Amino acid sequence: MAMASFARRKAYLLSRNFSPETLRYSLSLASFSRGFASGSDENDVVVIGGGPGGYVAAIKAAQLGLKTTCIEKRGALGGTCLNVGCIPSKALLHSSHMYHEAKHAFANHGVKFQSVEVDLPAMMAQKNKAVSNLTRGIEGLFKKNKVTYVKGYGKLTSPSEVSVDTIDGGNTVVKGKNIIIATGSDVKSLPGVPIDEKKIVSSTGALALSEIPKRLVVIGAGYIGLEMGSVWGRLGSEVTVVEFAPDIVPTMDAEVRKQFQRSLEKQGMKFKLKTKVVGVDASGDGVKLTIEPADGGDQSIVEADVVLVSAGRTPFTAGLGLDKIGVETDKVGRILVNERFMTNVPGVYAIGDVIPGPMLAHKAEEDGVACVEYIAGKVGHVDYDNVPGVVYTHPEVAYVGKTEEQVKALGVAYRVGKFPFLANSRAKAIDDAEGLVKILAEKETDKILGVHIMAPNAGELIHEAAIALHYGASSEDIARVCHAHPTMSEAVKEAAMATFDKPIHV
Numbered sequence: 001m002a003m004a005s006f007a008r009r010k011a012y013l014l015s016r017n018f019s020p021e022t023l024r025y026s027l028s029l030a031s032f033s034r035g036f037a038s039g040s041d042e043n044d045v046v047v048i049g050g051g052p053g054g055y056v057a058a059i060k061a062a063q064l065g066l067k068t069t070c071i072e073k074r075g076a077l078g079g080t081c082l083n084v085g086c087i088p089s090k091a092l093l094h095s096s097h098m099y100h101e102a103k104h105a106f107a108n109h110g111v112k113f114q115s116v117e118v119d120l121p122a123m124m125a126q127k128n129k130a131v132s133n134l135t136r137g138i139e140g141l142f143k144k145n146k147v148t149y150v151k152g153y154g155k156l157t158s159p160s161e162v163s164v165d166t167i168d169g170g171n172t173v174v175k176g177k178n179i180i181i182a183t184g185s186d187v188k189s190l191p192g193v194p195i196d197e198k199k200i201v202s203s204t205g206a207l208a209l210s211e212i213p214k215r216l217v218v219i220g221a222g223y224i225g226l227e228m229g230s231v232w233g234r235l236g237s238e239v240t241v242v243e244f245a246p247d248i249v250p251t252m253d254a255e256v257r258k259q260f261q262r263s264l265e266k267q268g269m270k271f272k273l274k275t276k277v278v279g280v281d282a283s284g285d286g287v288k289l290t291i292e293p294a295d296g297g298d299q300s301i302v303e304a305d306v307v308l309v310s311a312g313r314t315p316f317t318a319g320l321g322l323d324k325i326g327v328e329t330d331k332v333g334r335i336l337v338n339e340r341f342m343t344n345v346p347g348v349y350a351i352g353d354v355i356p357g358p359m360l361a362h363k364a365e366e367d368g369v370a371c372v373e374y375i376a377g378k379v380g381h382v383d384y385d386n387v388p389g390v391v392y393t394h395p396e397v398a399y400v401g402k403t404e405e406q407v408k409a410l411g412v413a414y415r416v417g418k419f420p421f422l423a424n425s426r427a428k429a430i431d432d433a434e435g436l437v438k439i440l441a442e443k444e445t446d447k448i449l450g451v452h453i454m455a456p457n458a459g460e461l462i463h464e465a466a467i468a469l470h471y472g473a474s475s476e477d478i479a480r481v482c483h484a485h486p487t488m489s490e491a492v493k494e495a496a497m498a499t500f501d502k503p504i505h506v
């Protein structure tokens with residue numbers, strides 16, 4: 001298991017184009033933990049950062065019998081994900097989808113209103129309620145598992161000491177035999193596009209606008225741009241997405257991405273691909289953006305009431321004291337770790353968005369559990385080849401494993417099976433049949449290599465595929481599992497049938 005994990009980590013690091021030196025360094029560090037506290041006020045584990053990586057690591061460490069403290073600066077647990085990321089965005093995606101459905105789809109089902117309107121403060125209040133309930137819930141889990149929670153800004157003063165400026169204005173020193181850095185990430189700002197969180201906003205500002213902007217320009221057609229662009233587009237904004245690359249969401253399978261882009265365009269989203277923003281002028285009422293083709297050419301002006309900067313995120317290590325104790329980072333500021341999440345400083349570990357890898361909450365959680373399992377002397381495991389990605393638009397797009405482009409690049413002979421939701425009885429029954437399931441399997445063995453789903457609930461459907469990939473299943477394995485009728489999941493079964501043989505319903 002440990003060897004398999006090592007091999008996967010190596011392959012993963014290779015896939016991230018790490019230099020040979022970095023690789024050697026990253027993989028050669030010996031397993032090392034400093035033992036456990038007994039009866040002293042010293043912790044076995046101190047976690048800096050209470051996001052999905054940090055709070056999950058803290059709870060798991062405590063469950064493994066380790067004396068654990070978690071330090072969080074924002075005064076609420078859950079990190080970016082719960083406070084200003086996954087949860088508030090999904091709340092607004094759901095609320096705005098209901099409004100959009102009420103306006104455009106309910107009549108098809110024979111449900112009619114005199115009028116339907118948006119109450120933005122009520123929508124925001126529902127989002128805030130979801131966030132505060134969940135953050136309080138994590139505090140409850142900390143109490144239940146006996147994790148000590150220190151509210152304040154942590155700074156490493158030695159490999160076993162964290163000085164904390166507490167949010168009530170005091171200072172305390174927290175000692176630990178093992179320290180886990182889980183400080184996450186922050187928005188990546190673009191030169192010449194200063195974020196004021198009013199007219200030029202990051203995702204945090206876009207989650208809390210007090211008015212629906214008439215014109216929203218989104219910089220970056222990634223996860224945040226498409227999700228937040230969908231929210232405000234459904235509520236009435238004219239949304240233009242400016243993307244430097246030739247395609248939206250570059251990590252997506254190209255065939256699915258094309259269908260996805262068409263679907264978003266049908267919903268009114270406009271795309272300016274292969275385009276860069278070269279300047280902004282926010283001196284007037286709105287914002288004027290100067291854009292030009294990515295390869296150079298004539299400039300033009302796009303006007304907006306609000307601009308969303310969503311061109312990626314960057315690891316957050318400000319004020320953490322990494323220099324002081326000599327923790328090594330790569331060129332873009334990510335903390336380098338070995339396969340046991342250990343930095344070059346013995347006893348200091350790092351997980352989640354602050355290390356290389358996809359910046360996703362579920363990946364941070366997996367890192368957190370595996371890291372403390374190693375610290376506790378067990379074997380941790382994260383399957384980095386099978387981390388699902390989901391864009392929570394409507395339809396959603398979800399994927400796990402390899403894209404067709406990646407399979408081609410590997411030179412593996414493969415088969416493709418597809419099934420459209422137009423032929424799925426449940427999707428037709430609910431009149432929501434846009435999308436498809438696409439399965440890629442190795443030709444010789446039928447082993448599944450990747451699954452890509454565009455569907456209203458693709459983010460739920462994808463886990464059948466994730467389990468299949470994890471267990472090394474073949475497409476025939478899925479096809480021979482009895483799937484309940486009528487469900488959207490039957491489309492996964494049919495796509496699997498189409499991969500190894502023939503589907504029934506198309």
Ligand SMILES: Cc1cc2nc3c(=O)[nH]c(=O)nc-3n(C[C@H](O)[C@H](O)[C@H](O)COP(=O)(O)OP(=O)(O)OC[C@H]3O[C@@H](n4cnc5c(N)ncnc54)[C@H](O)[C@@H]3O)c2cc1C
Nearest residue numbers: 049051053073079080081085086154184352353359360361
């Ligand atoms: C708008 C948006 C939507 C997203 N939606 C999704 C989604 O749907 N699904 C998904 O998987 N991912 C989503 N993400 C990404 C997800 O939020 C991150 O991948 C995840 O939060 C990373 O977890 P983490 O624990 O590594 O870091 P974070 O969640 O960033 O947590 C780090 C915590 O550390 C604290 N901290 C930092 N420095 C210190 C310090 N020195 N002392 C004390 N505390 C400190 C911070 O305050 C923060 O609370 C979204 C992100 C954004 C911005």
Ligand SMILES: NC(=O)c1ccc[n+]([C@@H]2O[C@H](COP(=O)([O-])OP(=O)(O)OC[C@H]3O[C@@H](n4cnc5c(N)ncnc54)[C@H](O)[C@@H]3O)[C@@H](O)[C@H]2O)c1
Nearest residue numbers: 220221222223224225242243244245310311312313359390
């Ligand atoms: N549903 C989810 O799981 C979810 C939702 C939101 C955020 N997230 C996470 O948060 C992270 C940040 O999200 P994001 O959307 O900001 O980043 P992203 O990496 O998903 O997308 C950024 C996009 O901006 C483009 N870009 C970069 N510089 C640009 C420039 N100067 N001009 C125009 N386009 C430019 C990139 O080509 C890319 O397509 C992501 O890595 C993602 O993992 C996940």
